[in-house]
Amino acid sequence: MASSIHDLARHLNISIGTVSRALNGRADVNADTRQRVLEAARTLNYSPNQSGRSLRQGATHSIAFMLQPHPGDQQYGEPFFIPFLIGLQAKLAESGLDLIVVMGAPGDYQQERLRRVVETRRADAVVLAWTRREDERIDYLTQAGFPFATLGRSRSGAKSYPSLDLDFEKAGADAVDRLVARGHRRIAAIRPSLNLNFAYLFLDGYRKALRRHGIEVDPELIASGFINEAGGYEVTPHVMRSKDPPTAIIFNNDAMALGGCKALAEMGIRPGHDMAVTVIVDTPLCRYFSPALTAFRPALEPMGQRLAEMLLASIPAFAGPQGPRIMREVWPLELVARDSD
Amino acid sequence: MASSIHDLARHLNISIGTVSRALNGRADVNADTRQRVLEAARTLNYSPNQSGRSLRQGATHSIAFMLQPHPGDQQYGEPFFIPFLIGLQAKLAESGLDLIVVMGAPGDYQQERLRRVVETRRADAVVLAWTRREDERIDYLTQAGFPFATLGRSRSGAKSYPSLDLDFEKAGADAVDRLVARGHRRIAAIRPSLNLNFAYLFLDGYRKALRRHGIEVDPELIASGFINEAGGYEVTPHVMRSKDPPTAIIFNNDAMALGGCKALAEMGIRPGHDMAVTVIVDTPLCRYFSPALTAFRPALEPMGQRLAEMLLASIPAFAGPQGPRIMREVWPLELVARDSD
DNA sequence: ACGTTTTCCGTAAACGTTTACGAGAACACA
DNA sequence: TGTGTTCTCGTAAACGTTTACGGAAAACGT
Structure with missing residues (x-):
């Protein structure tokens, strides 16, 4: 069954040596022998x-x-990543x-599994996602001198690795601009924990845009929860309890938006009628929800391709003659206007 | 950086040989030397x-x-699998x-990637999901003598591999029973392509239960589409065009249910009021949808653990003294009654 | 015809482990 | 004291590749 290079040689x-070179x-190696080797390789499987x-x-x-079930996110996964992958x-x-996806156990935030991959040399490089603002994984990898790239920015590590991110800051600002243009001034923001860097960036854009419009940033309109349906469901009522409740909500995640809309429904509030709802990262869920949710759409699959290119270009062993280059790119999110705002 | 067993030995x-045995x-190997070896291993990292x-x-x-983006399922992924994994x-x-998840390109249904994993001996065994009724992957693996286990049944291969599945047949029947008990007689079924075995099983249970209740199976009430939101959205109108439209719909997939409910909403039909909706495999989406969808819930995480046990027990190299044993189990789905029926 | 280059291939070492084998030392037992 | 057993360790081969090196034969140039 398992035929080796020796079998080919004997055959x-x-x-x-010649077999290996031919392969x-x-x-x-002579063109003729190469032919024979390739043929034998095929017949001997x-x-x-x-x-x-x-x-x-x-x-x-x-x-x-590295794929990691987020703490508090046991039940739902990361459909977001699939097109990227x-x-x-x-x-x-x-x-x-080959691309292999390494699962970690929930909770330890990948450190243990990451060490394992690196130390046992199971891969030539790793790709990190859901970067945190301060990310110990990045610190570890740079310190270990192991090649990697990230989907998402971080403040950690020297800027010596390729990274690709979405412009959450601009998306947050664009969302605010659009809502203000439609007459809203009480705009809430619901997002996951701030050490997820994209949440930080989003909130930053949101704040700056409000100030630009001369609108005071009201802490009562900002809430954070687990990055899943339960999180959105849990914290959305918080912003509604404000003395001066919002007329619009921006959700930083599709799953949180789903949970949030349920909470709204239970209060008799209908997205698109009584409340404007915008979602920062679009998924099919946003499109097929009723009402369809206005959302900002990333180009996930091209991003995956691009990050692969950047990673390869940064590794000496794979890079072309021009040698390794470090790149950092930030891609735009495109507004998809639907029925919820 | 990369210290080898030779470094330890020299140190x-x-x-x-002794180092290896100690490790x-x-x-x-003497208890004392073992200590020293372990210590050196730690300090030399x-x-x-x-x-x-x-x-x-x-x-x-x-x-x-083996993780495979389903054809026609580019955008959405497989959150379903995460707890299982x-x-x-x-x-x-x-x-x-170690568990590694191997991504395939969409379309080729894993054959190419599977061959690659097997032939280059990248893993000791593989786990297959979304088994088809006739599954060429299973045929290939059995023929190649490569150890594997499946999440889901199939008719392919000798029954010589461990498999774990959900009782979709019973869930389909239970769903019908419940709806009939609530007065429905026009019950539609919306499901993905029948070569996905679970869809076949579901439809079988659905049909048998209807007949048991003396209700004729109406082909106009059965539709199939892509196993995603778009699929549900597209085919749900088909069953509604029946001369005698359904008063209840059973969706075989949460994403299809989401799309289906959107189609219903556009027709002014509200789940839970004008239409009873049941979903066969529960996810957080079902719970946080408005109205919350009645669904059948699997115990995904325990199933993952169980299949791991079964797989290990079936591999001679890993099995205990009793030798390899082949097991096949079918686990129940538990009804979670919510607001949509 | 002779030196030089080119073409092609075999030899053997190396990567980092594990493990079968055997040997020396220590110990037990009579 | 001699024999057998137990502990502990070193030696070396093996897993399946790739690749540096060198050499034989062929081709080339004058």
């Missing part, structure tokens, strides 16, 4: 043993994406790299 | 090179879960095994 009566497309290659080359030819995987595959 | 002035808890181990032992100590990962970790 063809040539040395394993790897090296120049110093040969494919190289990954462990052997890795051991010899010191490279695993795979990139790890599709793009990432497609681009990596072009360079012969 | 302690003993042979690499692996073998009996034939040693951890074994995975490729080296794998190559020597012929085992990777990792299990692959949490359970799976937790149990595998107890045996020192």
Whole structure:
């Protein structure tokens, strides 16, 4: 079943060195023998043993994406990432790299699993998501000198790694601008914990835009909860208890918006009629909710492709002749106007 | 940075064989030297090179879960699986095994990626999900003699692999029973393509229950679409165009239910008032939708743990002294009555 | 015809482990 | 004291690759 390079060599009566060279497309092998080797490889159903290659080359030819169930998020997952992963995987595959997703246990925020991946050299590089404002994973990886890239910005580490992020700040501001233009002045913001950097950025944009419009930022209109349906459901009533309740709410997450809308419904408040609702990151849920939620849409799949390019360009072993380059990009979110505001 | 077993040996002035035995808890090593080895391993920050181990032992100590964006499901992912993966990962970790999730490109239904994992021996076993009624992946794996387990049943392959599934048949029947008891006789079923085995099972239970109640199965009340929001949105109007429209709809998927409810809303039909809606697999979406959707809930995390046990027990290399055993289990879905029916 | 280059291939070492085997020392027992 | 057993460790091979090195044969140039 498991045919090795030795089997091929014996079968063809040539040395394993030649077989290897033929397989790897090296120049110093006769075109004819190469043909015969490739043919034999096919008939003997040969494919190289990954462990052997890795051991010899010191490279695993795979990139790890760290997936972590967020604490308090046991039940719901991260559908958000799937299109991103599709793009990432497609681009990596072009360079012969495998994408593996490494699951961590909920709670430890990946440190343990990350160490494991790095120390046992299971991957040549890792991709981090949901970066925090201060992110110990980034500190660890830079200190360990392990190649990585992030989906999302962070203040941690020297700026010596490629990163790709969405412009949450501008999206927050755009959302406010739009609502103000439609006559709202009491605008609430509901978001997850601020150490998730995108929540911080969003809130920053929200605040600045309000001030720009001469509207005072009211702490009573800002609430934070778990980044899932339960979180939105739980904290939305908080902002409604203000003496001067909001006429619009911006949710920083689709799942939180779903939970928040349920809380509103229980109070007899209908999104799109009695309350303007905007969501910062669009998903199919926003589109198919009733009413359809106005939301800001990311280009997730192209982002995945782009981050793959950036990661590869930053790794000396993979980079082209121009050598490693570090890049940081921030991509826009596009407004999709629907029925909820 | 990367300290090897040789570094330890040199540092302690003993042979690499002894170091290895000490690290692996073998009996034939002095308690004192073992101490010193473990200590040195800690101070030198040693951890074994995975490729080296794998190559020597012929085992990777990792299990692959094949994750596949479903065709037509580009945008939305599989939040459904996350709790399952949490359970799976937790149990595998107890045996020192890593769980890696392998992404495939959308469309090729995993065959290519699966071959790659198997042939390059990247994992010791794989876990398959979303089994089809006739599943070429299962045929391939059995033929290749590669260990695997499935979440979901299939008719493919000899019954020589462990599998765990939900009792969709009973859930379909229970859903019908409940609706009939509440006075409904025109009950629609909306489900994904039938080669997804769970859809087949669900529809079977639905049909049998209707007949048991003396209700004729009306093909006009059965529709199938993509297993996402768009699918539900698209096909729900079909069943509504019946001369004798349904008074109840059973959705075989939460995302399809979301899309379906949107279609209903656009027709001025309110779930829970003008239409009874039941969902077969419960997710947080069902709970936080307005109105909250009556649904059948699986115990996903325990199922993940259980399948891990079953898989390990079926692999000779991991199984206990009693040797490999094949198991197949079907777990119940629990009704969660809410406001939509 | 002779030196030089090119083409092609075999040899063997190396990557980091694990493990079968055997040997020396210490110990037990008569 | 001699024999057998137990503890502990070193030696070396093996897993499947890749690749530096060198050499034989062929091709080339004058």
